[in-house]
Amino acid sequence: MKKIFRRIKNLALKHKIISLIFIAAIAYAGYWGYQKFGANSGQTQYVTAIVRKGAVIVSITGSGQVAASGQSDIKPKASGEITGVYATPGQEAIAGTLLAIIDSTDAERTARDAETSLETAKLELDKLLEPADELTLLQAENSLAQTKESKQKAEDDLKKAYEDGFNAVAGAFLELPGVMTSLQEMLFESTLGTGGQWNIDYYEDAVKAYDEKVSQYKETARLAYQTARTAYDKNFADYKSTSRFADFNTVESLIGETYDTTKDIAEAVKNANNLIQFYQDKLTERKLKPNSLSNTHLSTLSANTGKANNNLSSLLSIQRTIQSSKEVIISAERSTEEKELSLAKIKKGPDDLDIRAKKINIRQKEDMLSTAKQTLADHYVRAPFSGVIAKVNAKKGDSASAGAAIATLVTKQKISEISLNEIDAAKIKVGQKSTLTFDAVDGLSIDGKVTEIDAIGTVAQGVVTYNVKIAFDIQDDRVKPGMSASAAIITDAAQDVLLVPISAIKSQGETQYVEIFDQAIPRNKNGQGIPSPVPPRQQIIETGLSNDTFVEIISGLKEGDQVVVRTINGSSSSQSAQQAPSILGNIGGNRGGSGNRIPR
Structure with missing residues (x-):
């Protein structure tokens, strides 16, 4: 073998140019192959799943021993x-x-009431979903028409009140001039004394020696007359300058002014009467005869008091009628707007918010009924x-x-006794179903039910644990006392709900969302990613129960939607390509690619 490598080495040294060309050809082939077959490695690929209906089961696991x-x-x-x-x-x-x-009278009544409430809630939803019938529509239209008629009547009443008010002012000024004239004559003319002495001074001087309080009565009568005279003169001038066809605000102002003037005049009449009556009383106490003209003055004042009071009552009634009519108009305007909106809503039908509120109410009633039935069963x-x-x-x-x-x-x-920490134990209730498995018996699974939970926990090295007893639903002779047992206690479950893999759920702050394709892309059955020319979009969702595998979708998705469960970013493959050693060193430089990163 060493001889073969030595020969190749000697051949390469003798034919350097041919060797370099051969190596360059290999490098080019490798580069072309990477471009041809590794181009897709720079694209972002997506592993997807389909939203489907199924069951999600939430459980708590623990371990312990089988007891006899x-x-x-x-x-x-x-x-x-x-x-x-x-x-x-x-x-x-x-x-x-x-x-x-145990006596269940109250529990039975509560369950019946809960059933009735649920049925009522369902009927309310059914009624809401039904289109408005002819009678309901007609009643709403008639109610709106009646409100408009009430407003029109109130406006007519207000207009009449202004006319009556002007008439009352006119009637007052038929009598008030005579009242003011008689007051002026009986107080400031010289028909009682001599030497041009005013009557008001005569009344004072005649009894001052007997009771000096007469001076207070005189001064009060004088000031009251001056106040009445000032108000009367201005009011009378305003009355003469106001037309019967003046605007309502002007007429209302004149009514109020005349009412105030009449009160001032009535007060002046009362104070003049007090002065003259005091004069007569003091002389009568001393068996002296008052001037006979004082009796005439008192009779005139009595008549003037009646006139002033009648005008006050009339003007006050007019003012109240005007105010009442205004309030009726305001109320009718509000009622008209409300009933117009109500009629429009009846014609349009229920909105989504109303329907959702009714459905929520039904779910609440269902929960109440479930609780009531459980309480009854207890x-x-x-x-x-x-x-x-x-x-x-x-x-x-x-x-x-x-x-x-x-x-x-x-x-x-047999019973399995397992130990749970305080967090898990708080979620366990008597009666919950459980699945038991055993290390010693491979493949055996037995259903059971929680029968007892420790009321007091056990503390060991600062950790609190609670023992839970689980009764077996069936007996199996292969299971022996003392064997180790693992239990999965079902704490919650939902059937026939929308499910997605838990890896598809993403969050941003308190908002949860998934990435979804509006146009479905092909799915690779071997779990590999598939590239897409159009990136997925974020879809906000509301989730319910979840376990280690699936999450319940309450809103935001529908069955059949395609969601992203894993994103394979092409930059990782490109980076690997950049770092791979080249047989030609750094010939041609480094090559790499990047893909879009989906927010998570």
Whole structure:
């Protein structure tokens, strides 16, 4: 062999030019082959999967040992009076045998109510999905028409109120001038005293010697008259300058002004009456005869008081009518807008949000019914597995409570005792199904059910664990006490749901998405990637249950969609090509390619 290599070496040294040409030919062939057959290695390739329907099962795994027959305390999950006990010591009971009943009156009522609520929710959805019938549409149209008529009537009432208000103002100014004239004459003319003394001063001087309070009454009457006179003069001028056909705001302002003026005049009349009545009272107390003209003044003031009060009532009623009509108009406008939208919605039909809300409501009612049925079932205490009743701790009429054993059941079947950490144990419930496998019996799988969970955990080296007992559904003689057992306890499951491989799920912040092809690409059955001229797009999804293999898709995808489960970036192959040693050293330089990286 050494001689052969030595000959080749000598031949190459003697024929250097031929050797170089031969090596160059080999290098060119290798380069051409790479370009021909390795070109696709620079393309991004996709491994895809099809969205399909199936079942997703979530389970918790643990390990332990098989135990020989043991005993288990049968503890109710419900509380209440025991209405029947059907177990006796020594009795053989198969799984599901009724052992006792706890008063279930309330639980039955709750279950019936839950069924009714669910049925009502389904009927509401059915009714929502139905097109609006002729009666509903007609009622909505009539309701809108009535609201518009109410608004029109309120507008007519408001217009009439303004007209009545102007009439009330006009009526007031038929009487108020006479009232003001009589006030001016009885206070500021000289019909009582001598020497040109005003009547108001006469009333004061006549009784001041008897009671100086008369000066306060005089001053109050004088100031009230001046206030009334100022308001009256301005109001009367405004009235004369306002047309009956003035705008509503002007008329409303005039009504309010006249009401305030009338109050001022009524106050002036009252204070003048107080002054003159005080004058008469003080003279009468001293058996002196008042001036007879004071009686005339009091009679006039009494009449003027009635006139002022009548005008006040009329004007106040008008103001309230105007305000009420305005409020009715505003309410009618709001109601009109609301009923227009309601009618449009009836014609359009239910929107997606309403339908989704009704469906969510149905799911909530279904959950409530499921819970109610489970609660009702908890009132019927049954044997969780086959065995022999060893002891009965309760009788009819006793009070049962959750956690207090009603009976003790000795198992004929084998039980697996496994240990779980505190996080997994919190997800385990009595009654959950389990699958058991055994290291010593290859291929054997036995179904079982959780029958007991430790109430208190065991602490070892700072780790808390809980023991869980799982009863076998069937017995197999190959399984011996003390054998190691592995258990997968099913904590949740969903049937006939959309599934995708868990590797297809990506996230960005709190948003989950998958990469999807709108136009399906061919699938390589051997699991190799397939290139696509059009990259996939991101599709936001909502996920449900998941295990180590599949994820439930609640929304965002449909059955048959093609999603990316793995992206093979061509740059990795190109990089390998760059680093491969060349038989010609660095002849021709390095070659490489790159592909698009899909965000993950």
